[in-house]
Amino acid sequence: MPIAHKRLRAKPTRPKLVDLGNVPFTSLNDIIPSDAETWKIKASLNHANLELQQLESNISRTQHRLDSLRARRDVLHGCTERYRIAIAPYKRLPPEELWSDFEVALSARARRNYHAIGALNTWLSRCPDRPLAFKIHSAPRAPFPLPGIRHPILPIDLIIPHTFRIRSLDLQNISGEQMYALITLPLGSFPLLEEVNIFLRDSWMFRMEPWEATAFLDAKKLRSVAIRGFDGTFNPTALNLPWDQLRILHLDTLLSDPVGCHAMLRLCSELQEASVRVMRIEDSTSRLIGCLPPTRLSKLRSLLIRFESAASHGKFMEPLDLPVLHTLQTRFDWRNDAIGSDDPTTSCYADLISRSGCLFNGYQLVVIR
Numbered sequence: 001m002p003i004a005h006k007r008l009r010a011k012p013t014r015p016k017l018v019d020l021g022n023v024p025f026t027s028l029n030d031i032i033p034s035d036a037e038t039w040k041i042k043a044s045l046n047h048a049n050l051e052l053q054q055l056e057s058n059i060s061r062t063q064h065r066l067d068s069l070r071a072r073r074d075v076l077h078g079c080t081e082r083y084r085i086a087i088a089p090y091k092r093l094p095p096e097e098l099w100s101d102f103e104v105a106l107s108a109r110a111r112r113n114y115h116a117i118g119a120l121n122t123w124l125s126r127c128p129d130r131p132l133a134f135k136i137h138s139a140p141r142a143p144f145p146l147p148g149i150r151h152p153i154l155p156i157d158l159i160i161p162h163t164f165r166i167r168s169l170d171l172q173n174i175s176g177e178q179m180y181a182l183i184t185l186p187l188g189s190f191p192l193l194e195e196v197n198i199f200l201r202d203s204w205m206f207r208m209e210p211w212e213a214t215a216f217l218d219a220k221k222l223r224s225v226a227i228r229g230f231d232g233t234f235n236p237t238a239l240n241l242p243w244d245q246l247r248i249l250h251l252d253t254l255l256s257d258p259v260g261c262h263a264m265l266r267l268c269s270e271l272q273e274a275s276v277r278v279m280r281i282e283d284s285t286s287r288l289i290g291c292l293p294p295t296r297l298s299k300l301r302s303l304l305i306r307f308e309s310a311a312s313h314g315k316f317m318e319p320l321d322l323p324v325l326h327t328l329q330t331r332f333d334w335r336n337d338a339i340g341s342d343d344p345t346t347s348c349y350a351d352l353i354s355r356s357g358c359l360f361n362g363y364q365l366v367v368i369r
Contacts, residue, residue: 099127106138120158131192133168134159156181163189167221170197183239185215193219200229213240226250236264243267250275252306258316259288262295271297275304275329278316286315294321301326 020028020041033041102123104116136159156178159166163185171178179200193216216222217240225241225248236251237260246268258281265274274297281289300322307316307330 099123100130101133103135131167135170137172167192168195172199176202183213183215190219194221195224197226224248228252248273273302277306292319296321304329
C-alpha cells in the first residue's frame with residue numbers, strides 16, 4: 001500500500017524589519033524614503049504591530065498565572081501559620097510558671113471581646129501559682145455596663161478569683177460598676193499587690209448609696225497608686241488605701257477640696273513622688289487653708305500640682321513643707337487667669353524652693369494654653 005506523504009506547510013519566515021533603531025527621533029523628520037523604502041517600512045510596521053499584540057496577550061496570560069500563584073501562596077501561608085499555632089511547643093509545657101503578664105485590649109465590638117476574654121480564661125488556668133500582672137484596656141464605646149443595663153462582659157469578674165496572686169493591676173477606661181466591684185472586695189484580697197494604675201471613665205456608682213472600700217486597706221506590699229478619672233464629687237480618702245506605706249501617689253481626680261487634699265497628703269509619711277489636681281479654691285476654703293499646720297512630707301522628692309485656676313496656686317502651696325524636694329512641676333490654665341512675673345504666686349514658688357533646703361536639678365513650669 002503506497003505511503004501517503006503528508007504535505008508539510010512551510011513555516012512562515014519573519015520578514016527582515018527595516019532597521020531604524022540607530023536613527024535619532026529628531027533625524028527621522030529629515031528622512032524622505034523612496035517608494036520601495038516606504039513599502040518596506042509599512043511592512044515592518046504591520047509586522048511589529050502584530051508581534052506587539054502577541055506579546056501583550058502572552059504578558060496578560062502570564063500575569064493572570066502569577067496572580068493565581070500569589071493567591072495560592074497567600075492561602076498556604078495562612079494555613080501554615082494555623083498549623084504552627086495548632087502544634088505550638090508551648091502547649092506541651094507544664095501549666096504553671098508560664099503565663100504571668102497579661103495585656104488585654106477590648107474593642108468596641110462585643111464579638112472580639114468574647115474571644116479575648118475566652119483566651120484570658122485559658123491563660124489564667126495555666127498559671128495557678130504565679131504572681132500576676134494585669135493590664136486591661138477597653139475602648140471608649142466598649143459594651144460595659146451602664147446604669148440600669150446588664151452585660152455579660154465583665155473582665156473584673158474574671159480577675160476577682162485571682163486577686164490573691166496579683167502584683168500589678170492596670171485597668172484603663174473601666175466603668176464605675178467595675179471599680180465598685182473591685183474596691184469593695186473583702187480584706188485580704190490583695191496580699192501581693194504592689195502597683196495600681198486605674199483610669200475610671202464614670203463615677204456615678206459612688207454617688208448613689210453609702211459604700212466602704214476594703215480591698216486595698218491591708219495590701220502590705222502596695223507602694224504605687226495612680227487613679228484618674230474621678231470627678232470632684234469623689235473623695236479619694238474614701239478608698240481606704242494604706243497611705244502610710246505609699247511611695248508613689250498620682251491622683252488626677254479634680255479635687256475640689258484642697259483642705260482634704262492636704263489632709264490626704266499628710267497621711268502619706270513615706271511619699272517620694274506625687275501629683276494631684278486642684279479644681280478650685282473658694283474664699284472660705286482659702287481661709288481654712290491659712291489656718292492649717294504645714295503639711296510636711298519629709299521624703300517627697302518630686303511633686304506635680306495641676307491647678308484649674310491660677311488663683312489657687314499660692315493658697316494651696318503655702319502650707320507645704322517639703323525639705324528634700326528635688327523636682328517641682330506645676331500646670332495651670334492661663335486662658336482665664338493671666339499671671340505676670342510680679343504675681344504673688346511667683347514669690348510663692350520662690351519661697352517653696354528656698355524652704356526645700358535642697359539644690360534643684362530640675363524646676364519646670366508648664367503652661368497649658
